[in-house]
Amino acid sequence: MSQTLAIVLASVLALPALAAAQPREVVLGVVYPMSGPAAQAGVDNKAVFELAAEIANGATDLPFPFYQRLKGMPGLKGAKVRLIFADHQGKPDVGQAEAERLITQEKVTALVGSWHSAVTATMSQAAERHGVPFLNPESSSPGLTRRGFKWFFRTSPHDEHFTQVMFDFFRDFEKKRGVKLKTLGLTYEDTLFGADSGKVMKDLAKKHGYEVVLDIQYRARATSLQSEVQRLKGANPDVWMPTSYQTDAILFTRTMKELDFNPKMIMTQDAGHISPDFIAAVGKDAEGTMSRAPFSTDLIEKRPVARALNVLYSKRAGKDLYDFPARAFTGMMTLLDAINRAGSTAPDAIQKALIATSIPGEQLIMTWDGVKFDETGQNTLVKGIILQLLGGKYHTVYPFDVATKDVLYPIPAWKDRK
Amino acid sequence: MEIVNFAHGEFLMLAMYVAFFAWALGHLDPLLALPLAVLALAALGWATYHGLIRWVLGGPMLAQIFATFGLAVFLRAGAQFLWGVDFRVVQDPWLGGRVALGPVFVGLPQLAASVAALVAFLGLWRFLARSETGVALQATAQDRQAAALMGVDTDRMYALGWALGAGCVGAAGALLAMYFYVFPDVGGTFALLAYVTVALGGFGNVPATLAAGVVVGLVEVFAGLLLAPAIKYAVVFLLYLAIVLWRPQGLFGRW
Structure with a gap:
């Protein structure tokens, strides 16, 4: 009797070990805002994540060497990639709870997320504690890769890279056009994203000799921004630099239109100002708005990989590939590539493979030089560009050698429009 | 009526969608869509009473809270399911731009919205204070059983109360759609401020709510202008807390 029990017990205990040796499935937790004020980011990204999983599972074809090598996950002998999507509603506490649930109950191999810097911060803490790889494709708060985490990897540039590009642009633009930009007005929202962006902008403004004449942290998702715009109007800076999510943008x-505030140049931190909703809602009134970005839709035509992916994406999502899904895709493919090379779903094998990541730039849809992580988990081969909203579309205007349009400056005053 | 509608913000969201779709599909300016939004929301309020509130009215307080809260979650999720997560904006409404009142610029849509809100307030106030139905409604709100004993059909009064409340939100939503974006979660932004305003004035007191609304608006703008914009809502809520500590029934509340 006790012998039978021992045999049964032994075989039951051995089962998970067998399963781990030959995984038939790679389960990944993908946590984004699927409801709430930023739901659009999550919903648009979901389509591109599903495409990424299909490419790995061999169901969809992207005919470029890097993606072909991943087809059917040969490193795991054809294990199928399965994504579990979860919604964090833009709330750090919900994100952390979802991360815990996915790790402990769904036993995910790795986590991918989660747009908002503040949510990425709490989710990746859970992942770090459990020793599960966390790939972050887009959160731009610089501090995220400075926490000494071992399981956190970010493929996207952060706000220091981005903001540096803005100041490089100011320098080159002043030289090219013979104008002098002296004063900056900063407005940034009050979550981690805005707070970090504001800090970086102030530091760089000081370093490059610009005067910050207005420095406002405002309450995100306000019902009215009258007082903020009144103060901007009073300070009248040469460049207005806002950091906002969609609603506030x-x-x-x-x-601005109602109160007749006329900045000559608007340089934004991506996010709200670059989302298709912003363009659809107020695009005409936002003519001339500039933004830093890691990707631009007008580059699709210039990059064969992006063009091929956009054909697939636009069919599924009903809109062209843009910054959010472009970065999401790049992050997910980086993770899938690492899992494939690891040849296992064991966390440390994937961690090791992520550290060894080396993806050449021409295989990416981004204009980056490639993907290669430093010891903090930050991709070191990132590059930012500057876009400007012209005629209802964002066009690349800097660096000048890849620009598709000339910079519109100054932005016409409200009274001179149409 | 001693029941708080936690779906008030979602009613506002629906009214804004009514105005938006009237504009997008029927090329109706939000000003023209206003009666439509009022009627649609009044019907919704009436239906909400008969379909939901009536059944929980006699139940414990918690059941009432959960019923309207559940309705809020349902409406928000339903809106996202039906109309997606995109932000929508009415382009070029009739009223745009700004007017100068002396040295101050005021957005024309906002000005029109406040005038319309004032008109709605006066109408509602007169109705409640002067008409027989209005008095019956107030009586029902004060003491349901006593009102019933006096021959008031309290069931109808409750339904009317819900229809009226929702109708007012319908007007607010249509006016707001002239200058604010619409998306499934938009109600939450306003609902909290609305509760604070009503509680500040005193539940059940319509003119007090108007006064409280002006106070909240002024505090918000001046805190943003003179202190820091990041804490403007903190100042509003702080003021609310201070007043509620001093007068738990609100500034002009009777009970």
Whole structure:
């Protein structure tokens, strides 16, 4: 009796070991805002993540060597990639709870997420504690890769890279056009994203000799931005530099028009100002708005990989590939490539493979030099560009050698429009 | 009526969608869509009472809270399911731009919205204070059983109360759609401020709510202008807490 029990017990205990040796499935937790104010980012990204999984599973074809090598996950003998999507609603506490659930109950191999810097911060803490790889494709708060984490990897540039590009642009633009930009007005929202962006902008402004004449941290998702715009109007900076998510970006533009605030140059930190909703909602009134970005839709035509992916993506999502899904895709493919090379779903094998990542730039849809992580988990081969909203579309205007349009400066005053 | 509608923000969201779709599909300016939004929301309020509130009215307080809260979650998720997560904006409404009142610029849509809100307030106030139905409604709100004993059809009064409340939100939503973006989660932005305003004035007191609304608006703008914009809502809520500590029934509340 006790012998039978021992045999049964032994075989039961051995089962997970066998399963781990030959995984038939790679389960990844993907956590994004699927409801709430930033739901659009999550919903648009979901389509591109599903495409990434299909490419890995061999169901969809992207005819470029890097993606062909991943086809059917040969490193894991054809294990199928399965994604579990979860919604964090833009809330750090919900994100952390979802991360815990995915790790402990769904037993995911790795986590991917999660757009908002503040949510990425709490989710990756859970992943770090459990020793599960966390790939972050887009959160731009610089501090995320400075926490000494061992399981956190970020493929995207962060706000220091991005903001540096803005100041490089100011320098080159002043030289090219013979103008002098002296004063900056900063407005940034009050979550981690805005707070970090504001800090970086202030540091770089000081370093490059610009005067910050207005420095406002405002309450995100405000019902009114009248007082903020009144103060901007009073300070009248040469360049207005806002950091906002969608809701506030739309409201800022509408309020500016109502209150007749006429900045000559608007340099934004991506996010709200670059989302298709912002363009659809107030694009006409936002003519001339500039943004840093890691990707631009007008580059699709110039990059064969991006063009091929956009054909697949636009069919599924009903819109062209843009910054959010482009970065999401790049992050997910980086993780899938690492898992494939690891040939296992064991966390440390994947971690080792991620550290050894080396993806050449021409295989990416981004204009980066490639993907290669430093010891903090930050991709070192990133590059930012500057875009400007012209005629309802964002066009690349800097660096000048890849620009598709000339910079519109100054932005016409409200009274001179149409 | 001693029941708080936690789906008030979602009612506002629906009213904004009514105005948006009237504009997008029927090329109706939000000003023209206003009666439509009022009627649609009044019907929704009436239906909500008969379909939901009536059944929980006699139940414990918690059941009432959960019922309207559940309705809020349902409406928000339903809106996202039906209309997606995109932010929508009415382009070029009739009223745009700004007017100068002396040295101050005021957005024309906002000005129109406040005038319309004032008109709605006066109408509602007169109705409640002067008409027989209005008095019956107030009586029902004060004491349901006593009102019923006096021959008031309290069931109808409740339904009317819900229809009226939702109708007012319908007007607010249509006016707001002239200058604010619409998306499934937009209600939450306003609902909290609305509760604070009502509680500040005193539940059940319509003119007090108007006064409280002006106070909240002024505090918000001046805190943003003179202190720091990041804490403007903190100042509003702080003021609310201070007043509620001093007068738990609100500034002009009776009970």
